Amino acid sequence: MTEPLLALDAIDVRYGPTQVLWGVTLRVEPGEVVAVMGPNGSGKSTVLKAAMGLKGVSGGRVMFRGEDMTRRPATARPGAGMSIVLERRRLFPFMSVRENIELGAYARRLSRADLARSFDEVLALFPEIAGHLDATAARLSGGQQQMVAIARGLMGDPQLLLMDEPLLGLSPALQRHVIDLMGRINQRGVAILFNEQNAKLSFGLSHRGYLLESGRVVLEGSGVEMLDHPEVRRVYLGEEAA
Amino acid sequence: MTGTLLAESLINGLITGAIYALVGAGVALIYGTMRVLNFAHGEMMMLGAYFAWMGVAVAGLPVLLAFALALIGVMIVAAVIQRAVVAPVLAREDWSFRVIAATIGLSVALQSAAQLIWGEKFNALPYFLDGVVQIGPMRLPWQRAAIPIVAFVALGLSALLLYRSRFGQMIRATAQDAEAAQAVGIPAGLVHTAVFALSAGLAAIAAIMLAPIMSVNPWMGLPYILKAFAVVILGGLGNFGGAIAAGLLLGLVESFGVMVTSSEWRDVISYGLLIAIIWVRPYGLFGGREAA
């Protein structure tokens, strides 16, 4: 059996005196799309932040490509092949779109020429922002900002892309667009770990999925299994048990 | 009112304004990157002046070497303060007032420590620039004329660093969203420390330029910190360029204000202006809310 790309091994996370994750175990295999689904406040964003090192863990281990990243800071991740698209875009608002995207490659320390090549490759996926490269990021529409945020994530040339609520607050048309992008990114061999509140979107899009409730993994399985699970159907899809 | 008097006020205003700009720009840079009002910034001036005085008057070092050492010394002190006091407070909830309180305490403790170490005596740094420059009808000692020149060179270099270098990009990214900066691999914590040191360096330059014409004493930073805050608010909290413009403006307003009243009312004019402007334009004269 090959080594998983990312493995969270029974992690605990606290915010001050409040514990929000309890022994969460989760893995992402190379090239996989994995969903973390759960209601508001279940801790699904915290799972991603803990994987990225933006939130420290108080127990358990975070392994990435066989390497123990538990005690290493967030800044060690992008260079190792992990990027995150933060919730609600979180661009650098007063920088240009170009500067925002280029900063995504910060950790790779590329030469000018390599940076330009990488930039053009990534931008090819996002024709809609090509005309706005010199605009200040804050002036873009929400949908365009989401594209810039994803582009920034891809500039790290990740093997694993973490996406924190990538569909939140987008119109249905834009949601479809982002979903399509996720598919194309995955086709390039990039594994994706994302979270989402909607069960159909979560498990319909993913190879495997986890259901999180009150900071604990209560269910895991392939996307299809998850969609078919009576508990998911009853609670999250609003269907009466047959 | 004669032309000479006007010219004199203008030049005095520029000199004072240049100092305000140097100190205020540092406060703005720190606020812009970490939302911290550093009440101990005046003491970075004080330490800069003492270090320079020790190098020149006590150790007898060449002037430029003494100043370079003083600058480095202050930057190290500032970095230590950021690591030991500011960063731990920022890591907690409800930090925005606590960090103000912590730096107020630090400011007073540093003044008191300086008094214990160097005594209450007012020390003088000797003039290190000779000669007089003739500007129209005015004769101005180079020691004073150099202040705005040095200030603009230092601020110009800082602006270049901020807007034209990779390190400046790291600072701006951290200022605009520290978590997103970390997510792309920028060590935001180190950037914070560096910004603290850089800002303290600007304050130390101001103090070294001032020391020969004022005096070196434990409380010399006190009059400047509130002025720096006024400058930072007038320029739009955290706005580097705004602070420089507001610093010059405040220097000129004071200079001309003193011309029509008298020097003891100078600070009343500044603070009155500050409160009046906050009343009508809470986010500064230049309206910008852009960070760093």
Next chain:
Amino acid sequence: MRSVLGSRPWLTLALIALVLAAMPFVIDDNYLLHILILFLIFAVFATGWNLTLGILGQKTLGHHAFFAIGAYTTALLSGTVGLSPWLTLWLGVLAAALAGGLIGIPILRIRSMPHVAIVTLAFAEIVKLLLANWKDVTRGELGLWGIPPFPAIEIGGTTIRFGAGQIAGSFALALLAFVAVHALVLWLLRGRFGLTMVAIRDSQLAAESLSIDLTRSKLAAFALSAAIVGLSGGLYAHYLQILTPTSTAGPEMLVTLLAMIILGGVGTFFGPIFGALVLTALTEYLREYGDLRMLIYGATVTLFVILLPRGVAGLLTRRGRPAAAGDEPATAPET
């Protein structure tokens, strides 16, 4: 409210008052009683400031100006104009309250904490400069001395005298003011006023949506807070009978009081009283090392913020029950 007042606040206050009232009968040392008088006056100051700083959550840094306004108003009106200090004390309180309301108006427009801190600090600096520059009336930094004490009163054939040398009378008066102010504040905090204050501190938006009239509530809190601090200034003026602009409205006063409140616990009812006691006593104990005083105050503030941000009061409540996350005043959204 419990996190502010603790359990059984009336009982605690009564016990404190009783213990203090017994002091003149137990302690036969006028110097120690003098220190206790200063403690009582500063405790009133600290409680007054804590109303805006901790309970309303408005981070004002200029309350030493209200202290100076209260002190100078009553000192000048009684000493220079010749009115009775019993009357002018209240005129000083009124002047401080008006100043509090006045500085409250621009602050109400601002929700950004740094702006509030700087505006109030600039206001205090203006007051200090006015007192220092208005030499014809205040004698500037030379100081105002020979301020008349409160005139003696007669109760049941006993004459009670006040002022610098009159320890018994001064102690009784300071204790009376201490108890009255704390009883008033406690009574207000237990009622609608207190709930309003805490609601504003925890969330201005939520308070507004509860149809709390923010402007009136905040102005009232500002004026009350300033009035209490002004009262402490008046008591100080007529007790020590000497004032200078820097000793009343200077940065040392700011740091001294900030240290008391932070050591005791910002936003707790009894914390600042405790802080005032510890630091007043410590100051006097270290009198011969005068140069160390501000080093200690400054270091106290910084170390407590880093190591014990909820002050001694926070330490006590933590032992009693596990600190809930909700205890922490929620950081108001800042711009």
